[in-house]
Amino acid sequence: MKIALIAHDKKKDDMVQFTIAYKHILEKHDLFATGTTGLRIQEATGLKIHRFQSGPLGGDQEIGALVAKNEMDAVFFFRDPLTAQPHEPDVSALIRLCDVYAIPLATNMGTAEILVKGLERGDFTWRNIIHEKN
């Protein structure tokens, strides 16, 4: 599966801890991330990650483009709801596209725990049907 990992600055430590904890699951998938998040995860875990632009420079939109092509299978986006983001429209657009295409999206650690365990259990096999159709 293709998995996107994104975290706002105040959530990056959480994302790093999350990817360390679930490296054994994540390493079986194709990983994508916005620039700084991806760098932090790579440094901490050694996971292979395709890095896009940093979020404020268009990274969220690049990931959104894959969602719009139905090529992204899950998005882990640790948002910071307490800090204004200069690229808030991009953040909203990515979340909206996940809803348009029914892409599993975790916007906080609590949901991410459940989603990653579903990933391990094979709950995402329905995505293969979508890929076969396209």
Ligand SMILES: O=C(CO)COP(=O)(O)O
């Ligand atoms: O801003 C982001 C998501 O909206 C994340 O971007 P970075 O991973 O480059 O910090």
